[in-house]
Amino acid sequence: MNGDLVPTEPVLDGELVGEPKTLVRRLGSGWRRAGVVPPKLKSSQLIQWWLKNALRWLVRLPSRFVSGVGRGVVVAARAWRRWVRVRDYREAAEQSEKLADKFVEIRALTLFRWKVTGAVVGAVAAVLLVLHVLYGGIVLWSAAGLVSVVLAMVGRRKDGSPGRKAVLGGPRTLAWTMDSQLLVDAFRDAKLIGKDETLRLVERAARVGEGWAVTVDLPATRKAADVIKHRDALASALAVDEVQLIVERVRGRGGHAGRVALWVADEDPYAGSPLRTPLLDVERWDAWRPVPFGRDARNRRVDLPLVWTSLLVGAIPRQGKTFATRLAATGLVLDPYARLYVFDGKGGKDWEAAEQIAYRYVCGDELEHAYAVRDHLVELVAEVQARYARMATLDDEICPESKITPAISRDADLGMPITGVVIDEVQVFLENATHEQVGGKKTTLGAYIADLLTYLVRKGPAAGVVVILATQRPDSNTIPSRLRAVLGSRFALRVMDWRDSNIVLGEQMNTRGYDASTLLPSHKGVGILRPDGETDAGADMIAMTVRTYYMPNAEWRVICARGRALREAAGTLAGHAVGDGAARSIDSTSVVKAIVSGTADGWVVDLPEPLAAVVDYLGEELDEREFVPTSELVEALEVEAVTFAREMSELGCKPLRQYVPDGETSRRVRGYLTADIRAAVERVASDEIGSQGGDQA
Numbered sequence: 001m002n003g004d005l006v007p008t009e010p011v012l013d014g015e016l017v018g019e020p021k022t023l024v025r026r027l028g029s030g031w032r033r034a035g036v037v038p039p040k041l042k043s044s045q046l047i048q049w050w051l052k053n054a055l056r057w058l059v060r061l062p063s064r065f066v067s068g069v070g071r072g073v074v075v076a077a078r079a080w081r082r083w084v085r086v087r088d089y090r091e092a093a094e095q096s097e098k099l100a101d102k103f104v105e106i107r108a109l110t111l112f113r114w115k116v117t118g119a120v121v122g123a124v125a126a127v128l129l130v131l132h133v134l135y136g137g138i139v140l141w142s143a144a145g146l147v148s149v150v151l152a153m154v155g156r157r158k159d160g161s162p163g164r165k166a167v168l169g170g171p172r173t174l175a176w177t178m179d180s181q182l183l184v185d186a187f188r189d190a191k192l193i194g195k196d197e198t199l200r201l202v203e204r205a206a207r208v209g210e211g212w213a214v215t216v217d218l219p220a221t222r223k224a225a226d227v228i229k230h231r232d233a234l235a236s237a238l239a240v241d242e243v244q245l246i247v248e249r250v251r252g253r254g255g256h257a258g259r260v261a262l263w264v265a266d267e268d269p270y271a272g273s274p275l276r277t278p279l280l281d282v283e284r285w286d287a288w289r290p291v292p293f294g295r296d297a298r299n300r301r302v303d304l305p306l307v308w309t310s311l312l313v314g315a316i317p318r319q320g321k322t323f324a325t326r327l328a329a330t331g332l333v334l335d336p337y338a339r340l341y342v343f344d345g346k347g348g349k350d351w352e353a354a355e356q357i358a359y360r361y362v363c364g365d366e367l368e369h370a371y372a373v374r375d376h377l378v379e380l381v382a383e384v385q386a387r388y389a390r391m392a393t394l395d396d397e398i399c400p401e402s403k404i405t406p407a408i409s410r411d412a413d414l415g416m417p418i419t420g421v422v423i424d425e426v427q428v429f430l431e432n433a434t435h436e437q438v439g440g441k442k443t444t445l446g447a448y449i450a451d452l453l454t455y456l457v458r459k460g461p462a463a464g465v466v467v468i469l470a471t472q473r474p475d476s477n478t479i480p481s482r483l484r485a486v487l488g489s490r491f492a493l494r495v496m497d498w499r500d501s502n503i504v505l506g507e508q509m510n511t512r513g514y515d516a517s518t519l520l521p522s523h524k525g526v527g528i529l530r531p532d533g534e535t536d537a538g539a540d541m542i543a544m545t546v547r548t549y550y551m552p553n554a555e556w557r558v559i560c561a562r563g564r565a566l567r568e569a570a571g572t573l574a575g576h577a578v579g580d581g582a583a584r585s586i587d588s589t590s591v592v593k594a595i596v597s598g599t600a601d602g603w604v605v606d607l608p609e610p611l612a613a614v615v616d617y618l619g620e621e622l623d624e625r626e627f628v629p630t631s632e633l634v635e636a637l638e639v640e641a642v643t644f645a646r647e648m649s650e651l652g653c654k655p656l657r658q659y660v661p662d663g664e665t666s667r668r669v670r671g672y673l674t675a676d677i678r679a680a681v682e683r684v685a686s687d688e689i690g691s692q693g694g695d696q697a
């Protein structure tokens with residue numbers, strides 16, 4: 001520190017510059033910035049993976065090539081051997097047991113093919129020799145290279161194929177769309193056609209909606225109904241879930257009993273987000289028009305006719321029964337001329353919104369509620385009787401048949417509006433065991449309500465009354481067979497077993513391929529609809545699986561509010577909705593008479609099946625005819641002949657043979673005397689009334 005200068009390190013002057021870009025980096029960043037390159041391909045890991053795989057493929061190529069050539073040699077040798085020995089011809093002759101006859105021919109052909117082989121080999125060798133002499137060794141090398149490439153291609157093992165068997169691309173389930181032979185095999189495996197039978201393709205497999213559709217003709221004598229019945233076997237043969245396979249008989253023009261339309265959905269057609277009801281978007285509806293109810297698997301709209309029919313909805317709890325019932329009722333709510341009787345045996349708030357439009361409304365499961373339901377039904381039965389009386393006095397122009405028409409139903413002066421009776425959890429009322437005395441006969445409140453409903457379902461449609469019943473207990477004790485037998489349309493959401501399904505959908509529907517117990521718990525709102533055969537919707541088909549529209553409470557409230565506004569505007573709001581909910585006092589004598597005198601018709605008594613169905617089918621002919629052939633009953637009731645005969649004989653109806661007219665001549669056929677059927681009805685009636693009397697004693 002004495003002021004001397006100390007030497008320091010030289011001070012350098014400069015500026016910071018970036019590291020020069022290498023070619024690889026430049027290419028890399030250009031690739032990453034390029035807009036045309038998909039983002040997936042910009043990942044360096046992916047590119048590395050690809051490079052690794054390409055390298056591996058290159059390393060393995062020689063050994064794969066050699067083994068491919070080896071396999072190709074074997075395949076080619078086998079094919080040649082087959083050809084030279086005339087194997088196909090020989091096998092055909094063997095199968096038709098004509099080998100001995102054809103032996104000389106086969107030998108001659110074999111010899112000829114050997115000669116062809118020799119000539120081809122000789123010619124190729126000669127050509128190669130000449131070319132070799134002219135152009136040298138390159139010719140032989142090129143020929144060897146070409147042959148080995150061809151052999152390697154022939155011997156190429158396809159991914160996933162165990163050996164040489166060809167596989168079709170894509171999942172196994174879709175292979176049939178490309179090769180119709182696989183479809184034939186599936187039908188054979190499912191035992192829907194015999195070993196020697198085949199199918200005729202009416203329409204090739206084509207993409208329809210979210211699935212594949214194909215139409216086939218079964219061999220003569222095979223029925224489309226059997227394919228529908230054994231749909232699950234076919235689904236298994238095609239390796240799809242049975243909910244994905246939709247089988248329909250083609251009807252109408254171009255259709256016949258052996259023509260089947262198949263549709264295989266890509267995935268569960270009933271999954272996915274709920275479907276919104278189109279009725280939310282309409283201002284009003286005409287109750288005479290079928291109401292939009294849901295969509296089928298192929299997303300086709302399914303409408304439910306209400307007028308001229310009645311509906312039973314059955315399901316175990318929480319499957320969408322109330323929702324489906326409300327959907328059906330919506331068609332009536334949005335028609336200002338329609339009148340609604342709403343009885344809710346559950347007593348929750350599901351039907352609360354309908355109170356503002358209902359002509360009669362009962363909500364609850366107490367005794368007083370059951371009495372109120374009874375009184376309202378008695379009132380309605382009297383009303384139906386009055387409507388018939390009034391229709392009889394109308395001239396033919398207004399009322400051409402003894403049936404209500406759209407014009408009559410909207411004419412306020414005539415006072416015959418379409419009237420919907422909607423009862424949710426109907427079993428609550430039907431199971432009420434409180435003693436009742438009806439027309440001098442002892443019965444229960446539940447049985448009486450069942451009789452009133454039976455009358456309404458039988459006689460009501462022509463007078464404009466539509467009965468809609470929903471129950472979570474579709475067993476035979478809850479809904480008496482006399483009531484079930486007359487309910488026209490049925491809708492079964494998931495139920496416990498096939499018996500319950502048959503109770504809702506009808507006798508033996510499970511054996512025809514319709515079993516609501518096979519629906520999945522996750523399929524809320526999905527059910528099997530059996531439309532009334534009397535309506536247009538039911539004329540063409542037995543049943544179909546429908547995914548109902550989803551209409552939660554909030555939307556239901558909107559619809560009911562709209563229904564009220566429409567009625568206020570049309571001046572049709574009446575009854576409970578305007579605070580006048582008490583049943584009118586009526587002279588119930590004629591009602592009671594109609595109910596009690598029905599015993600001989602067989603509908604007041606709870607008849608067991610198949611007697612109930614026989615009585616229902618014969619109607620008034622039960623008294624008019626003397627004899628009814630078994631074949632007629634079996635066909636009309638669509639029952640199995642042996643079971644039917646057994647059940648009828650258990651009920652005391654033994655078949656006998658009688659002559660029936662057959663054109664000019666007569667024929668002897670098996671059948672039942674209607675007197676025997678009437679006697680069986682009376683026996684059941686006296687047993688039932690006797691047991692009721694006994695119970696009460």
Ligand SMILES: Nc1ncnc2c1ncn2[C@@H]1O[C@H](COP(=O)(O)OP(=O)(O)OP(=O)(O)O)[C@@H](O)[C@H]1O
Nearest residue numbers: 274317318319320321322323472524525548549550
């Ligand atoms: N069409 C539908 N689509 C989707 N989900 C539905 C549909 N219908 C009903 N659900 C669902 O199923 C549930 C049960 O419906 P709902 O109340 O109608 O059943 P339920 O059979 O009447 O039951 P409960 O016997 O207890 O009255 C509803 O809360 C709803 O979430």
